[in-house]
Amino acid sequence: EAGVAQSPRYKIIEKRQSVAFWCNPISGHATLYWYQQILGQGPKLLIQFQNNGVVDDSQLPKDRFSAERLKGVDSTLKIQPAKLEDSAVYLCASSSGSPLHFGNGTRLTVT
Amino acid sequence: AQSVTQLGSHVSVSEGALVLLRCNYSSSVPPYLFWYVQYPNQGLQLLLKYTSAATLVKGINGFEAEFKKSETSFHLTKPSAHMSDAAEYFCAVTVRGGADGLTFGKGTHLIIQP
Numbered sequence: 001e002a003g004v005a006q007s008p009r010y011k012i013i014e015k016r017q018s019v020a021f022w023c024n025p026i027s028g029h030a031t032l033y034w035y036q037q038i039l040g041q042g043p044k045l046l047i048q049f050q051n052n053g054v055v056d057d058s059q060l061p062k063d064r065f066s067a068e069r070l071k072g073v074d075s076t077l078k079i080q081p082a083k084l085e086d087s088a089v090y091l092c093a094s095s096s097g098s099p100l101h102f103g104n105g106t107r108l109t110v111t
Numbered sequence: 112a113q114s115v116t117q118l119g120s121h122v123s124v125s126e127g128a129l130v131l132l133r134c135n136y137s138s139s140v141p142p143y144l145f146w147y148v149q150y151p152n153q154g155l156q157l158l159l160k161y162t163s164a165a166t167l168v169k170g171i172n173g174f175e176a177e178f179k180k181s182e183t184s185f186h187l188t189k190p191s192a193h194m195s196d197a198a199e200y201f202c203a204v205t206v207r208g209g210a211d212g213l214t215f216g217k218g219t220h221l222i223i224q225p
Contacts, residue, residue, distance in 0.1 A: 043213075098162065
């Protein structure tokens with residue numbers, strides 16, 4: 001089966017700019033997750049979708065981060081405006097129960 | 112809320128030696144436990160998972176882990192390290208399988224000495 005697809009692979013922006021990441025989960029996977037992985041740390045859950053509804057966004061900085069999953073398939077994560085501390089790898093994962101399947105991530109550098 | 116603690120941010124072993132990566136969990140309900148591996152510039156790949164069946168779980172690439180409730184541990188082992196095992200390893204926990212997002216430890220970087 002095709003894996004979780006993410007784009008772009010790398011992105012460099014200046015602080016205060018906006019950026020968007022895209023994720024296409026494995027076909028048929030109802031649950032989609034966005035994780036933030038800061039260098040030297042484990043991934044931290046930002047938001048979890050079940051189909052097109054939000055299950056958990058308690059750790060999403062809602063003043064600057066937003067995410068949507070229209071039609072319950074693809075998802076986008078947006079940051080506006082970006083801060084230096086947003087530099088990280090943003091991982092998308094999907095599942096149809098257990099376990100989670102991860103994409104290769106988008107590495108964001110904010111200068 | 113659940114959490115995991117990985118002891119040792121870096122572990123170095125010689126090729127052919129035993130690999131032991133430590134993970135302790137905290138959970139108020141029976142947990143589901145996972146080990147993932149991450150190679151440079153790649154996503155996370157599942158090594159193995161514990162979901163309340165057998166306490167000794169065998170995974171890919173010769174790795175295995177044992178769930179010990181009395182010690183709240185889920186340590187990862189491999190009898191003989193290979194150079195290709197060099198990577199970052201993450202222990203993770205959830206309490207409702209895939210219905211909840213995973214909570215990850217900070218990771219252990221495994222270094223294999225020739």
